[in-house]
Amino acid sequence: MLDLRALTKNFGGVVAVDGLDLTVEEGKIVALIGPNGSGKSTTVNLIAGIFPASGGAITFKGQDITDKLPHRTLECGIARTFQNIRLFNELSVWQNLWVAQNAPETRKSQNFLKRWMSGSALARRSVEEELAFADLADKRDELAGNLAFGEQRRLELARSLAAKPSLLLLDEPAAGMNLEEVKALDGRLRKLQERGITILLVEHVMGLVMGIADRIAVLNFGRKIAEGTPTEVQADELVREAYLGTPDTSTSQAAP
Amino acid sequence: MQFWYGLAQLVGVHTILGLSAYVILQTGQVSMAQAGFLAIGAYVSGMLTTMGGWHIVPALLVGGVTAAVVATIVGFPALRVKGLMFVVATIAFGEAVRLFWFNFTYQVKQGADMVGPVGGEGFKQIRYFPANGWTDLDRALFILGLMAIVMAGVWWLDRSRVGVVLRAVGEDDLAAQSVGVNLTAVKVGAFAISGFIAGIGGSLYSHYTTHIEHLNFGIVLATFAIAYPIVGGLHNVFGTLAAVIFIQGFLVEGLRFLGDWRNLLFGALIVVAMNVSPRGFVSVYRDLSTYWRRRVYSGAIFTVVLIIVGEAAGGEVVAFVDGLLGRSGLQFNHMAWIAFLVVMAVWSWRGLAILIVMIPAGLQRLSGVLRDSLGGSAARRPRRTA
Numbered sequence: 001m002l003d004l005r006a007l008t009k010n011f012g013g014v015v016a017v018d019g020l021d022l023t024v025e026e027g028k029i030v031a032l033i034g035p036n037g038s039g040k041s042t043t044v045n046l047i048a049g050i051f052p053a054s055g056g057a058i059t060f061k062g063q064d065i066t067d068k069l070p071h072r073t074l075e076c077g078i079a080r081t082f083q084n085i086r087l088f089n090e091l092s093v094w095q096n097l098w099v100a101q102n103a104p105e106t107r108k109s110q111n112f113l114k115r116w117m118s119g120s121a122l123a124r125r126s127v128e129e130e131l132a133f134a135d136l137a138d139k140r141d142e143l144a145g146n147l148a149f150g151e152q153r154r155l156e157l158a159r160s161l162a163a164k165p166s167l168l169l170l171d172e173p174a175a176g177m178n179l180e181e182v183k184a185l186d187g188r189l190r191k192l193q194e195r196g197i198t199i200l201l202v203e204h205v206m207g208l209v210m211g212i213a214d215r216i217a218v219l220n221f222g223r224k225i226a227e228g229t230p231t232e233v234q235a236d237e238l239v240r241e242a243y244l245g246t247p248d249t250s251t252s253q254a255a256p
Numbered sequence: 257m258q259f260w261y262g263l264a265q266l267v268g269v270h271t272i273l274g275l276s277a278y279v280i281l282q283t284g285q286v287s288m289a290q291a292g293f294l295a296i297g298a299y300v301s302g303m304l305t306t307m308g309g310w311h312i313v314p315a316l317l318v319g320g321v322t323a324a325v326v327a328t329i330v331g332f333p334a335l336r337v338k339g340l341m342f343v344v345a346t347i348a349f350g351e352a353v354r355l356f357w358f359n360f361t362y363q364v365k366q367g368a369d370m371v372g373p374v375g376g377e378g379f380k381q382i383r384y385f386p387a388n389g390w391t392d393l394d395r396a397l398f399i400l401g402l403m404a405i406v407m408a409g410v411w412w413l414d415r416s417r418v419g420v421v422l423r424a425v426g427e428d429d430l431a432a433q434s435v436g437v438n439l440t441a442v443k444v445g446a447f448a449i450s451g452f453i454a455g456i457g458g459s460l461y462s463h464y465t466t467h468i469e470h471l472n473f474g475i476v477l478a479t480f481a482i483a484y485p486i487v488g489g490l491h492n493v494f495g496t497l498a499a500v501i502f503i504q505g506f507l508v509e510g511l512r513f514l515g516d517w518r519n520l521l522f523g524a525l526i527v528v529a530m531n532v533s534p535r536g537f538v539s540v541y542r543d544l545s546t547y548w549r550r551r552v553y554s555g556a557i558f559t560v561v562l563i564i565v566g567e568a569a570g571g572e573v574v575a576f577v578d579g580l581l582g583r584s585g586l587q588f589n590h591m592a593w594i595a596f597l598v599v600m601a602v603w604s605w606r607g608l609a610i611l612i613v614m615i616p617a618g619l620q621r622l623s624g625v626l627r628d629s630l631g632g633s634a635a636r637r638p639r640r641t642a
Binding site: 074 | 416424427428430431432433434438439
């Protein structure tokens with residue numbers, strides 16, 4: 001579904017991503033792990049189109065999306081969340097989702113005027129569904145900036161889902177969450193997988209990653225040093241050396 | 257009555273100007289180009305009615321559309337930059353428009369006269385209203401009516417998804433882009449809408465002043481344009497109207513009698529207004545602490561009571577006070593405003609700061625008054641001691 005071929009990104013002299021090859025198959029949850037500064041977030045930003053790649057190609061559903069701007073990649077069906085939460089704080093919870101109505105599916109269901117004025121009943125219903133999915137239905141009229149941290153994380157997830165993506169890029173969705181919230185996130189991600197949404201997950205919380213990911217790719221200094229199922233990756237010598245450390249860290253949070 | 261009609265027209269035009277800035281401010285862009293759009297609308301529609309003999313309604317629509325087209329053309333390059341660079345770019349655009357009209361001369365013969373804009377001398381023959389027998393009341397109602405329509409339009413836009421998307425872009429354009437908002441389209445669209453609104457405002461402006469020149473559309477006007485929505489608050493269009501009434505009605509017209517003091521007070525009072533309601537006039541009630549509410553309300557009530565008592569007591573009280581004030585050049589009604597300021601001032605350190613700022617100007621004024629009365633005519637002295 002998503003193919004990265006020799007993807008490279010330089011920031012001045014620093015090579016953030018160095019010839020990365022990665023394939024994400026439809027319906028799977030693929031995790032991208034690695035130490036801080038290894039190029040995980042850069043990869044997500046490259047796929048989303050935040051900045052242009054220095055080299056290589058990104059193909060999504062057979063379409064070249066390497067140089068597309070973020071709103072174009074979203075129209076192709078790729079939505080994302082941010083590492084540091086980026087909500088529209090002065091807008092209500094409901095309005096935050098209301099902004100994300102430019103996906104082709106919603107476009108087809110409503111004409112131009114309707115889309116920009118009130119929106120069709122269908123679009124409104126989908127907003128309500130995503131709010132319910134994120135357990136925010138009772139907070140729909142509160143300002144996003146007034147929500148608690150965990151709620152803001154859920155709202156950001158709901159906002160990206162409101163754009164009806166087929167691929168979801170999650171940049172550290174569990175950062176700062178307690179164990180209970182991580183468990184709830186785990187359940188939510190599994191439900192998303194059942195809905196047929198493919199997920200590319202960047203995460204440091206190994207408890208979440210090892211339990212949920214179908215495949216894991218490990219980055220270090222912008223290069224992929226290992227790829228495979230969670231068991232394969234955990235057994236990999238290079239990965240232990242670069243990131244996981246001692247064998248039993250897979251059940252707790254990795255050291256930063 | 258003449259004065260109030262004039263003020264109503266001024267408020268109408270400036271509110272439209274403020275609303276044009278309101279739209280683009282929603283996207284987080286501070287645009288100094290609004291005076292330029294106003295100038296385009298003013299000149300284009302003025303030429304259409306005066307030289308082309310058009311009716312005013314199509315003329316002002318064409319004026320608005322022209323400004324919108326220019327805004328779209330300018331918007332593509334200008335909106336590629338953000339923040340301060342955008343401010344600089346739009347200042348440059350505003351000045352370019354002003355200088356264009358400074359150099360623009362195009363006249364046609366109409367009867368015995370030549371009519372049309374003449375470069376630096378301006379465009380002096382916009383006589384549509386008097387020539388068609390519009391009274392002052394007609395004009396004021398026409399302008400206020402259009403203001404109401406524009407305001408309703410912007411209010412509706414604000415409540416629709418357009419407003420939500422504009423605000424989202426203003427808050428975090430990267431996040432907005434990541435949920436599918438085409439930034440270029442939205443920003444240029446907002447700029448075009450704001451240009452259209454300013455163009456309509458400009459058309460009204462040129463027709464009620466009957467004489468425009470390039471100097472009317474400088475940086476000061478552009479600053480006013482963005483000051484209205486900021487002072488009034490970016491949550492609601494009515495804030496812009498409130499701010500225009502406050503700034504034009506109270507600060508500019510109401511304090512005109514203060515002469516030298518006015519400019520000093522002008523800035524200070526805007527600071528006070530921003531302090532009292534940091535999120536704009538619309539949320540003033542919510543923002544005011546009971547402490548401030550008491551002061552503002554009692555000050556206002558005090559002023560109103562003073563005016564009513566003065567008016568009810570008829571000429572004698574006014575004449576008596578005017579006699580007391582004598583040569584200071586102040587009059588009874590002015591005392592009401594001053595009383596309001598003093599009531600506000602003595603109750604808080606913020607007001608005290610304003611008083612301190614005012615002291616140098618006050619002393620200067622006072623010494624002038626004293627010098628006048630001491631060295632003045634001897635005939636006046638017996639009456640003062642009597």
